[in-house]
Amino acid sequence: MKYSFDSCVRFSEVGEDQKLTLGSVINYFQDCSTFQSESLGAGVEFLRKQHRVWVLSSWQVVIERYPALCEKIRITTWAYGFKRFLGNRNFTMEDEAGNVVAYANSIWTYLNTETGLPVAVSKEQVDAYGLEEKFPMEYAPRKIAVPEGGMAYELFPVRSHNLDTNHHVNNEQYVAMACEYLPKDFKVWQMRAEYKGQAVLGNIIEPIVYTDEEKCIVSLCKETGEPYAIVELKEKKR
DSSP: OOEEEEEEOOGGGBOTTSBBOHHHHHHHHHHHHHHHHHHTTOSHHHHHHHTEEEEEEEEEEEESOOOBTTOEEEEEEEEEEEETTEEEEEEEEEETTSOEEEEEEEEEEEEETTTTEEOOOOHHHHHHHOOOOOOSSOOOOSSOOOOSOOEEOOOEEOOGGGBOTTSSBOHHHHHHHHHTTOOTTOOOSEEEEEEOOOOOTTOEEEEEEEEOSSEEEEEEEOTTSOEEEEEEEEOOOO
16 A cells, blocks of 8 residues: 655755755655554564564665755655565655656565564565555666775764664665765766665774766775675766
8 A cells, every 4th residue: 555645845854955855855765664664553663572674675766856945745655565575665756746756666674683684574564565556667776786996985983873773874874975975066866775784883884986977886885895885876867
């Protein structure tokens, strides 16, 4: 089943151009899925008691237009597939006229929090969310190919404000970290993120950045070189 909520773009959600930021779009999508889960009685506390958690494995977010300050918007989400321990979910953001200004695909992994291992999605979860048709978009691969020859930047630690209720770095926070390395005036049209590890408070992150004419790829790595997350940010082709 689909779930929607309405909002108005707030001052705290916009950038210098008075438009919704990429991070705010992602937060709206994350909030929408959380609101749906809570409304179905399958939210944070329910999962905690079951020793289960949904962990985001990958994002593909496409921005057609960034809504402006005080603009009214509607955010919608729905599940379109479950297979073994994976769940697939779409999101849309519409303006007051009903035009889709942003949309997304996401893949989630269902984990047992006691073992840290994936477990099969329960029938209870599948029945609660139901299934809808996939959003008509060009679906990118889950895995992001990382080129050779990236530039390593200064290491930094995970701070407490980066964490969410699962006590590891929030999905949007990785994207915010990656955006710090964008060239000036780079306007993100599509963001893809592949999450490969869970950074926690005090972990050290080494950013390795690759750029070309239309995209920037940021690997947010452990000190040993393995990535916690890989974020690809693309500009629209002119």
